[in-house]
């Protein structure tokens with residue numbers, strides 16, 4: 298996967314994305330966002346926000362910044378944002394955002410999509426303040442799962458369609474220091490999808 302391919306693929310997906318993805322993942326999204334226990338006034342980053350399907354689930358008063366690489370996806374998000382969020386075209390692997398500038402971060406269905414999931418995670422983490430929380434909802438290869446030749450082959454085909462099913466969460470988190478996993482819940486497809494809550498150690502508030 299590379300950014301150029303993602304730009305092409307997600308330009309094609311943008312018109313039908315909500316229709317396809319909203320029903321499948323809505324309940325899992327609700328759960329992920331609920332875990333953050335967002336409070337009015339908090340600053341939230343949606344990294345790889347896509348068409349903004351998370352936006353309606355975010356409590357009012359939360360100050361949202363939504364970034365994505367794809368203009369057509371982000372335009373769909375702007376329509377949902379209703380003036381409640383700031384939108385920026387940005388590479389999640391190289392965020393033009395200050396260190397420790399967010400209280401919470403949502404990384405839904407993005408770490409399996411960007412070319413370098415570890416880099417996207419590290420960048421999001423950099424922008425999270427000490428004591429802040431991040432939630433990830435995505436599919437990962439089980440940590441103890443063997444990557445069979447068949448799964449490897451099928452994974453390569455799926456990756457060409459814009460998402461890689463064969464990444465391990467720990468490979469992405471371990472490149473970054475000071476990551477405390479508070480929860481790692483099984484979600485859809487017999488736990489292939491996970492909801493993971495993380496906290497950055499440091500002062501609260």
Ligand SMILES: C[S@@+](CC[C@H](N)C(=O)[O-])C[C@H]1O[C@@H](n2cnc3c(N)ncnc32)[C@H](O)[C@@H]1O
Nearest residue numbers: 303307345346347365366367370388389405406
């Ligand atoms: C599967 S969609 C997920 C969108 C949204 N987070 C959601 O939960 O519906 C993946 C998104 O990642 C975006 N994307 C791909 N590569 C990216 C990159 N390098 N930086 C930021 N966003 C990227 C795509 O444009 C697309 O909107």
